[in-house]
Amino acid sequence: xxxxxLLDVGQPTQVExxxxxxGVWIDAAGVKAALGWELKPEGLCxxxxxxxxxxxxxxxxxxxxxxxxxxxxxxxxxxxxxEEGVAYIGPAxxxxxxxxxxxxxxxxxLPDLGGRFHSLSEHRGSKVLLAxxxxx
Amino acid sequence: MxxxxxxxxxxxxxWIERANPTHPSLIDEHHRLGELYNxxxxxxxxxxxxxxxxxxxxxxxxTTEKGGxxxxxxxxxxxxxxxNWVRGQLPPPSDDEIRQRMAPLSDESRVARAHFGLGWxxxxxxxxxxxxxxxxxxxxxxxxxxxxxxxxxPLRGSDPFGPEFVEMVTDWLALGHTYxxxxxxx
Numbered sequence: 001x002x003x004x005x006l007l008d009v010g011q012p013t014q015v016e017x018x019x020x021x022x023g024v025w026i027d028a029a030g031v032k033a034a035l036g037w038e039l040k041p042e043g044l045c046x047x048x049x050x051x052x053x054x055x056x057x058x059x060x061x062x063x064x065x066x067x068x069x070x071x072x073x074x075x076x077x078x079x080x081x082x083e084e085g086v087a088y089i090g091p092a093x094x095x096x097x098x099x100x101x102x103x104x105x106x107x108x109x110l111p112d113l114g115g116r117f118h119s120l121s122e123h124r125g126s127k128v129l130l131a132x133x134x135x136x
Numbered sequence: 137m138x139x140x141x142x143x144x145x146x147x148x149x150x151w152i153e154r155a156n157p158t159h160p161s162l163i164d165e166h167h168r169l170g171e172l173y174n175x176x177x178x179x180x181x182x183x184x185x186x187x188x189x190x191x192x193x194x195x196x197x198x199t200t201e202k203g204g205x206x207x208x209x210x211x212x213x214x215x216x217x218x219x220n221w222v223r224g225q226l227p228p229p230s231d232d233e234i235r236q237r238m239a240p241l242s243d244e245s246r247v248a249r250a251h252f253g254l255g256w257x258x259x260x261x262x263x264x265x266x267x268x269x270x271x272x273x274x275x276x277x278x279x280x281x282x283x284x285x286x287x288x289x290p291l292r293g294s295d296p297f298g299p300e301f302v303e304m305v306t307d308w309l310a311l312g313h314t315y316x317x318x319x320x321x322x
Contacts, residue, residue: 010166010253077243079250079273081258084266088254090247091171096240099173103234105184106172110162113145113152118160120138121188127222128184129137131197132169135147136178136286136296 006034007088025064170283177282248278
């Protein structure tokens with residue numbers, strides 16, 4: 001077993017992992033701690049949603065879940081640096097699907113240079129021009 | 137108006153201080169907006185109405201004609217359209233019209249951004265060689281996703297307007313690429 005930093009869209013959690021030629025494997029406790037999904041008899045569950053895991057080849061082995069297979073199950077992109085002991089799982093496709101369906105502008109909370117946080121939702125009631133730029 | 141720099145604070149600081157804005161001018165060093173709004177380059181603008189609804193999705197817009205020429209858009213026309221919208225003189229587009237203008241990120245971009253996120257974490261942890269390796273992987277996976285290729289340049293110590301950028305844009309334009317097709321000005 002090795003220690004792995006699992007980044008859930010950048011949010012880090014340290015989990016125990018088995019790393020071999022077939023990939024990265026973490027147990028149910030690690031999946032719940034890092035990603036908020038819980039392994040139950042009916043499948044992988046979070047809130048009111050359960051995704052069946054039975055019958056998915058290569059996903060489960062001896063009580064552990066294959067991390068890349070898990071990311072695919074959740075429709076989320078995956079990147080891993082074995083030599084650095086860190087893996088990253090990106091946002092789910094459902095987020096964009098929801099935006100297209102509802103046309104609700106995704107809320108966000110970000111700091112200004114002074115460290116004060118601002119949210120898009122604070123400006124409900126006014127038109128907002130959101131302009132994204134960079135020094136590059 | 138809300139402006140967001142997909143930058144480290146120190147990279148954006150001089151620009152913000154010189155502009156001295158009276159609107160919220162925010163820092164998004166993790167490129168969250170790029171993921172939330174499927175943005176692939178900057179500058180990108182989104183119009184959001186009083187109910188929090190997208191009324192004009194990701195579009196390329198500049199405040200100067202010089203910048204506009206780069207992306208083949210008319211800054212004057214865009215600014216006129218924007219003023220009409222602010223004044224309530226623009227008929228709202230239909231939901232279908234808005235949706236037709238919203239494109240998901242490619243699978244390659246999504247995976248490339250996972251590598252960028254990994255690289256960003258390694259960069260913050262001081263593991264620069266490992267970070268650069270992840271930025272390179274991301275850039276190779278999705279060469280048209282400038283959030284990755286150009287966004288990584290300051291993190292790599294590369295001048296985002298230097299020879300590497302010029303070569304990258306020259307090759308990109310030669311292939312006939314655009315990052316968004318400018319939305320109609322109507």
